Amino acid sequence: MSVIDLRTAVHPRLETLALxxxxxxxxxxxxxxxxxxxxxxxxxxxxxxxxxATAKLKREAETQTLTGFEAIADWTRLEREMLGxxxxxxxxxxxxxxxxxxxxxxxxxxxxxxxIALFIAGWATHIPREQTAHLTASLRxxxxxxRPTVTGTIVQTTPDGIAVRAQGATLTMMxxxxxxxxxxxxxxxxxxxxxxxxxQVTITNVYGQ
Amino acid sequence: MASSCRRLGYAVLLAVWLCxxxxxxDKWLEVKFANDSPVLLVxxxxxxxxxxxxxxxxxxxxxxxxxxxxxxxKPISGLTLRVEAQDLTPLxxxxxxxxxxxxxxxxxxxxxxxxxxxxxxxxxxxxxxLVQVSxxxxxxxxxxxxxxxxxxxxxxxxVYELEARRDRRYLAYLLQTQRLAQLREELNFxxxxxxxxxxxxxxxxxxxxxxxxxxxxxxxxxxxxxxxxQTMSGAARVAGNEVRGPQxxxxxxxxxxxxxxxxxxxxxxxxxxxxxxxxxPARMQLGPVQTGTMMEPGTLRFSHPTGQPMVIDAxxxxxxxxxxxxxxxxxxxxxxxxxxxxxxxxxxxxxxSPEQQRLAEIYRRKGISGxxxxxxxxx
Numbered sequence: 188m189s190v191i192d193l194r195t196a197v198h199p200r201l202e203t204l205a206l207x208x209x210x211x212x213x214x215x216x217x218x219x220x221x222x223x224x225x226x227x228x229x230x231x232x233x234x235x236x237x238x239x240a241t242a243k244l245k246r247e248a249e250t251q252t253l254t255g256f257e258a259i260a261d262w263t264r265l266e267r268e269m270l271g272x273x274x275x276x277x278x279x280x281x282x283x284x285x286x287x288x289x290x291x292x293x294x295x296x297x298x299x300x301x302x303i304a305l306f307i308a309g310w311a312t313h314i315p316r317e318q319t320a321h322l323t324a325s326l327r328x329x330x331x332x333x334r335p336t337v338t339g340t341i342v343q344t345t346p347d348g349i350a351v352r353a354q355g356a357t358l359t360m361m362x363x364x365x366x367x368x369x370x371x372x373x374x375x376x377x378x379x380x381x382x383x384x385x386x387q388v389t390i391t392n393v394y395g396q
Numbered sequence: 397m398a399s400s401c402r403r404l405g406y407a408v409l410l411a412v413w414l415c416x417x418x419x420x421x422d423k424w425l426e427v428k429f430a431n432d433s434p435v436l437l438v439x440x441x442x443x444x445x446x447x448x449x450x451x452x453x454x455x456x457x458x459x460x461x462x463x464x465x466x467x468x469x470k471p472i473s474g475l476t477l478r479v480e481a482q483d484l485t486p487l488x489x490x491x492x493x494x495x496x497x498x499x500x501x502x503x504x505x506x507x508x509x510x511x512x513x514x515x516x517x518x519x520x521x522x523x524x525x526l527v528q529v530s531x532x533x534x535x536x537x538x539x540x541x542x543x544x545x546x547x548x549x550x551x552x553x554x555v556y557e558l559e560a561r562r563d564r565r566y567l568a569y570l571l572q573t574q575r576l577a578q579l580r581e582e583l584n585f586x587x588x589x590x591x592x593x594x595x596x597x598x599x600x601x602x603x604x605x606x607x608x609x610x611x612x613x614x615x616x617x618x619x620x621x622x623x624x625x626q627t628m629s630g631a632a633r634v635a636g637n638e639v640r641g642p643q644x645x646x647x648x649x650x651x652x653x654x655x656x657x658x659x660x661x662x663x664x665x666x667x668x669x670x671x672x673x674x675x676x677p678a679r680m681q682l683g684p685v686q687t688g689t690m691m692e693p694g695t696l697r698f699s700h701p702t703g704q705p706m707v708i709d710a711x712x713x714x715x716x717x718x719x720x721x722x723x724x725x726x727x728x729x730x731x732x733x734x735x736x737x738x739x740x741x742x743x744x745x746x747x748x749s750p751e752q753q754r755l756a757e758i759y760r761r762k763g764i765s766g767x768x769x770x771x772x773x774x775x
Binding site: 340354 | 453479483484488490492493494495496505506508510511512513514516518547548595596597599672673674676678692694701750757758
């Protein structure tokens, strides 16, 4: 049989006929091949040969499969083995998962611990103890663990002067940077300086109660 | 946007506040002297005074220049003006002291009052000026005084005057004996920026709970040989940059009854530098040979001028001055100061008086001749 193109009303290829016999052609090519086979006895014969060969092969395959299955007589045992293998596989997968997760958790924890250690070391070497204590006291005050230490009058020095703070208001006596400050009483601070304009010594004081 | 709204809000608050102050026909600052006062106000001007919002408060910068006249019959050696803000009364107040004035009767002299008042917007303004300035005490050159003396100013002014006389005599002596090198050293070699080491202070009056960080320390003594009161032993609790509850035992070694003692305190930081932290006058009736204990219940907190806490390593005390029952005062002499310590910096700090500071400024500006003229005029 010669190879003929369908477009020119020639016979289809053998592969096309084999695929047609097994119903594996695309629908358009199947329709065209089917139309040709209706009018072509050779091709129809060839398709029948392909179909019978396929049927024979299927029958032989089924026969061999049935023979293999027949060799397995103990289905219960087979089921147990299969279930056991599945359980082992699942357990192994869980083990692998845990190993990975533990390692990940450990590495993350170690990294965090290293960061914390670095922070503590940096704080200890760079931040004065008084500021640490002040921060701790502030946090304790904030959390209500310790009552606020100062609520009354505060007398203090500031960069620009000496100040007394009471009742929400603040009075600051200003002075130049050259002023020398000292406390001048149980609740008083003084600043002494020379007035640049007059050359006169001036002493300012603030008093708390 | 939020910032603009906040600024607008502050501006509105400021405007409302200023309008209310103006409508009440009030003044920012009022100067009041009694009719029989030895000083009277000649002129008064508010310099670059400004009001601005600061957070939820109003910050009022007051720069007042007063010109006062000595209307009495005696030269005025010094005076103290009391500065009171109605928002802080009676818990807080301020003062301006002018020692070593030497103002003859009829003469005028300037006094500057530079201050800032921070008051919350929520505080209602009462009647009268926000700030009142009045005379607390005026000391004459015969050591008599005038004024209500509500701030203990008379005692301070008397100490300043006695120190001034002591230092003028000492410097005049150096000048007469041609000890010019020593004189220059006493007057800081005419350097403008030479000043004792500075420190930041905070006084807390509320008693604090004892913390585990507190260390008990022994208070050392810097003794002046001729002092009528000698320090014996002392103790304090130190926690970092705080000194709590310092106390010291004293003995009256004179034959006179002591009325009050001004105890000076020196703190040493962790670098071994000594700072004169200040002094606290306290009333203490002590008979001859009698002993007593001076104590300060509050907390003193120290810091460097930069704001960094100053770690306290040691604490020392010295008797700054003593007031007897007859009203007379004792102050350390120059010999006392020289013999009190071998540390030149501490000795310089102990001997630094307002008058010496003023004379050093004259020496810096006018030289030896100007200093000599000033000493001649006052001595």
